Amino acid sequence: MSAVAGQHRARRLGTGFTGTVRALAAALRRRALDVFGVAAIAYLLLPVVVVIAFSFNDPAGRFNYRWTGFTFDNWARPFGVPGLADSMLTSLEIAAIAAVAGCLLGTPLAMALARHRFRGRAATEGLVLLPMATPEVVLGASLLALFLNLGMPTGFGTIALAHTMFVTSFVVITIRARLVDLDRNLEAAAADLGAGPIATFRLVTFPLILPSIVAAALLAFLLSVDDFVITNFNSGTTVTFPLYVWGSARVGVPPQVNVIGSMLLLASLLVAALLMIRRRRV
């Protein structure tokens, strides 16, 4: 603490006995907050630890509910359970489609909203924000109502469409936030140097927002892999990873599901950590 701040503190708390009491109280408050913070973090990580721990469980019967023994077997054969691999593959395929499509649709829209004024801009913003303000049950139900009334069979295609729809909103707000923060002078300088709008975008804007696009794509990918409710309503006979977990929860979730979940978690953590490091370096 600087000397000035120290003087402030002394003046605030007073000196002598009352000052010491007040200083102690302040220190206790700080400790209490520290303790609370640590406890809250522990609470947040508890289920995560449970998921990872039970991937090492050696269950007696079909049910991975109680801890019975430690084994590496599940990690050795993570795809030993039939159907799990297929469902994970389907999830990854759909997520890739949703991430790419979401970025292709969302990036131009973000640019339009961040850079231009046009008629209907407020309404467009509303349209983008509304899906995020709607419970998944209603989103899934309305999409199902659409497909039922149009006679479209539900399956891989409808899941991909549904996922693209709801990730687009997230992509738009992520990229728009970055665009708003961007220094307009850079683009102005490019224009001054004779670059047309397309060249400016290609050489100046795009490289600068690329990290955001990547982050948005990864967010979209994660949201898609994780989605259960909307998929449940529109999946037909296609099985994605969350649907597989839901189904197996009725009969007994095999530890291999925990293994796959842990792998997904570790991969996401790695990517998030890398993004954070990269951002600090730039």
Added chain:
Amino acid sequence: MLRRLREHAPPYALAGPAVLFLLAFFAVPALYLVQTALQSGSFETGYRFDWAWSNLSDGVSAYAPQLVRSVAYAGAATALGLLLTYPLMYWIARRGGRLKPLLLLCVVTPFFVTFLMRTLAWQTILQDGGAIVSALRATPLLGDDESLLATPFAVICGLTYNYLPLMALPLYATLERLDDRMLEAADDLYSTPAATFFRVTLPLSLPGVIAGSLLMFIPACGDYVNAALLGSPDTSMIGNVIQSKFLVVADYPTAAALSCVVMAVILAVVITWVRVLGAWRLTG
């Protein structure tokens, strides 16, 4: 004229595809939902559109308990979430120092575990033979034959945990931007810590509180997975009813009607909440 077109075209050209897509797969389905809500019939006989407003009133009267429960559980979860996250994010934002990125990563980590697996983990944690229930049974808080699973407590617990990151991030954003000088000024004016909090910190962080609680309340209201895995028939929420009507009984009109009712209820709660806090602007 062509030049004027080219001048004005860019935003429409840029926004066009996405807007059309969202209209086609968000707005139009919403209309179809309303339309389905006004149909009548059954799976065997087929469904016809015939302005069946009774679906809405019948739905509300038949499933009022679930509607009330959904608002109550989601509200409780949001309140709990606020109580948990505010101090935590305050701690990270203002005391985190170099550990900030790591702590933030810890806060976001639950989000990286599949939604269903998080909920199943709570099933394991709250099970009768588990550590928590055994510990509580040793105290007078829980009787020997009572359990935590299949109670509203378990459902609210699950809802709180599952949607916590949605509250945490907006709160963090506002708390991080808090101007230190405001707090120092309050100190200089001999404000007690409590007064500083209630008269400076809290009002300044209000936008984050509003955004976070909305982001948490709305999905929690329509959730059915927590109630299905952690609850009992007595704790069913409106989401369970909608899921059952759509996917089990195939009573599409009632299901669609209930979905519309849920949206209306959420809208009402959101407007009231925002009004109560006296702020119409949310800045993000």
Added chain:
Amino acid sequence: MTLEPIDRRGLLARAAVGLGALTVPGALGACGGGIDTRREEQQAAPVRRELAKSLVVSTWPFYIDIDEKTDERPTLEAFQERFDVRVRWIEDINSNDEFFAKIRDPLTQGQDIGRDIIVPTEYMAARMHELGWLVPLDRPSIPNAAGLDPLLADSAWDPGRRYSLPWQSFITAIGYNRAAVGRELSGITDMLTDSRLRNRITVSSSQEDTLGLIMLDNGDDPAEVTDASFDRAVAVLERALDTGQVRRAAGNDYAAALAQGDVVASVAYSGDVFQLALDNPDLEFLIPDSGAILGTDVMCIPRGGDVYTASVFMNYYYEAAVQAELEAYLTLISPVTGTRAAMRRRRPRLADNPYMFPDEATRAKLHGYDERALNDQDYRSRMQAVLGV
């Protein structure tokens, strides 16, 4: 995220747009009409007796023998080798209703679902047949069907078994932990009314299992459900739910709770309890004096499935030796009469298991549940309402 302050003019404008939007459903209704669920008339196509390269089966989890060490399925491997047909065994049926919901869209549009055989429970097969989703089996290619147990040979919805063949049957009754309960239970009503068992029991969320057992206890016949018998059964269940006697209505996950002791008594299936009892000898399966429910899952061919290959598959699984191998793992009730003799050669102790091969007295106590009640929307809604949805 910015929300502009809403002033009165803006509000009126938005209200106008909203009301305008309400006219759209009417317009959509006029051109769309509604959701079409009519079925098409089933044309009987001549069967091409050629084996396909592959066969796709949709079935329940844990419904086939598995070698735990190699993760292989012996009877399935043997079939694939003998007939040179690759079988995709997809365990995606976790609940009849959810499976029905999954396949109804393509089937009502007249498209196929990419399956050659599906294995729903009897009543769901009846419903699918009524909607025209099933195609007839190629009976001449299934000579082994002659070994079908007479108890299952004729069914109300499929006389002569032309559209379905039972895969396995099982008894639905009460599974309970004798030591924890402290006495012998007499039936489901006993379980639902003994206050010492409060909050330690589960029932099945399925109408035929729970209401069927209660009806038998009430003296009603579950094979002929009437409004009165349904009401009586529901009343008993509702009372138990209201007093907190029943912890929850479970699907197949009751077995986990029973195994761990969270729950001491439940509506249960014979195969599950037999397996659990191997680890925990305190668990017992009770067939009440009033009777128990016989459930059957049947193999049928959905529209678009390869009839000949599916029929050959069914014929293979109706060989007594194959059934014995299957039963040794599943410990359910085989639909084929020769299985007991084959089992005696293989695992003599199982051949005398009363739940796998019930004697005449027990068979007399087994009842099926009325399919029409299970498929009636009114009864289904009421059951869902009791369960809280």
